[in-house]
Amino acid sequence: MAQDEDEEDLSFNVEEVQNIVRDNIEFCLGGNTYSHSRVPQWITVITEKTLTRLNKLNKPFKYIMRITVTQKNGSGLHTAAAYFWDIATDGTCTVRWENKYMYCIINIWALSLQM
């Protein structure tokens, strides 16, 4: 049991992370229109908040976070990724959020530290 707990504790919880991220985006971008000059500010806010909360989870992971904010003007977008890692311990999580004027895609990769 304890080991299960430990195991749980040590693995990557996708849902939890998604919730965190979605909250943050909503808080930051909310109902704003796309403004090219203000986007860097928003991104900074989002990253800081998210990484702090991820760190608070106290899990032995390295986090990589990627944010893409696109204006909604009918263009298409396609992203993909391939990995060479430890499948048991490492994990990934993607969150897509949109409002009337823009899309926001956030990818989080968690790479476990050796334990």
Added chain:
Amino acid sequence: MEPGLNYLYVKIRKDFGQQVRFCEVPAVMLDSIDPNKLDQKQYCLRNPTSNESQTVIKLSEHYVNTKKIVLRDQGVNHVEGGWPKDINFQDEEATSRHRRRFERDDSYVSAILNSYDGLKHLIEQNNAIEMYNMYFKEINSEEPVEKYFVRKSIVFNDPDERPIASIGWTHEDDSKIVVAYCNKNYPVNRPVNKNATCSIWAIENSAETYTDFIPPSFCWKVACSPSNSSEIIGGLQNGSVCIFDIRAKKEPIAISPIHLAHRDPVTALLYIHSRLNNEFFSGSSDGQCMWWDIRNISRPTDNLVMSIHAPSSPDDGLKYTEGISALQFDRTFTTKFLCGTDTGYVINVNRKGKNHAEVMSAIFSAHKGSVKSVERNPFIPKFFITCGDWTTNIWSDDIQSSPIIFGTSHPKQISDVAWCPQRVSSYMSICRDGIFRYWDLLRKYYEPIVVLPVSKYPLLYIRPNEEGKFVAIGDTKGSLNLITLSDNMVYSGDRDRNLIVQHFDREARKEHILETRVREIRLKLKLEAHVPVDSTLGKVDDETLIHNAEDEYRKVVGEEFKQFETVPTTRGKSLKTVKH
């Protein structure tokens, strides 16, 4: 990033460096957004866009001005006042009474005492500085330091590059330079002179001559008439003299006949200061000195043969003469003149002497070679300067044994020397190394004050103009250089004359003393040499001395032979035959 963001964890040592278990995960799509035509239609390309830009230098405006002060003139009317109403201030008694009453007041005394200190301070300040005083008026102004400079003004070039034989300045206000060109070397294989033209240059125009004149033979010497500016006399290579009038024509108006004139080229030519300025005399290396009258140069008026050692009688002719190389005539001694010879003597000749010894009144053994130039000091005629071989010497008339001042030796031969016409203590010398030197006896004794390289070629002749401001120097390649001197080199200082007279007198006295001493010593030696003749101790004359010497010799030789006879007889025979 917040600085406080950190995650601490603890790890056991044995868990370090565990094996890495990586596997490859193929590409996984992360997200995809389809293109939306409707959305696209909501956006269009804005073309053209108006954009505002301004590239202007940013300026700001600010002005400052001084306050304007308005001035106004107004008079002041001085009226005496301050007196109380009841006193008439014109009335002396009333005012004095009022004053006395005030003075008795107590506060008056203390008020005066209080203001005493301040007033005293102000008064002392006022007395300490006298604003309207002329300071330093007792101290004499210092004389400015003399700066000498010479400058090469103009160069007059002869197109044929003939060496300059003689230079003269015309005696008029706008002085011109008369130049004769001639190569004085002896024509050994072929004639060295081709062109006999002599020129006159004006100082303003250095491009071409003012005028030319052509003597029949090559002109060795020129002299300008002191009274008539267009009259020039020339001494020629064939020994005759000729007169030119440059306004009339280029050829001479009169020439002396050759058989009556000199036999060698004329080496010296001078005007005599007579009443009418019509006499001149010439000297040449044949040793004769002839006097001529301008009005008639068909024959010389007087003739003098320069012979030092033997008395000249008409029979001897020109046997014992010394060639003349320089002549100088000074106004102060109308019947005397100085003559420098080719053999290095300078003779002070008195024309009015009765016999030969009186005529050659003083003979100075001046130089090792020919005396190139001799000149009296224009201010102190008793002293004259000579130049020849490598030095210049200054002599006094009275002392014949040696010069009173020896000049320093020059690196190359000196060609000419001249006193400054207006400066009593200076003279100038030129040298065959092309350098002009200006000497001042009062300032620097052993060194020239100014040294100026004038030309690359040897300099031959120097002549200052009458004023002394310009100096004409001629060299072997026909260029006549005109040098300007600064004012302090042309004119004397205040006390220069006295100082130089004292200086010369001192030197002359020293030489005089030396001369008398030398004479005394010689006299004493002569007396001592005669003493044995008078004594009775037996004649020590040469004959007996010789006999004594011979006897001694025979004695010594005889002794030696006796010694040899005892030696083995192989050599004895030959020895014995040597008997005397």
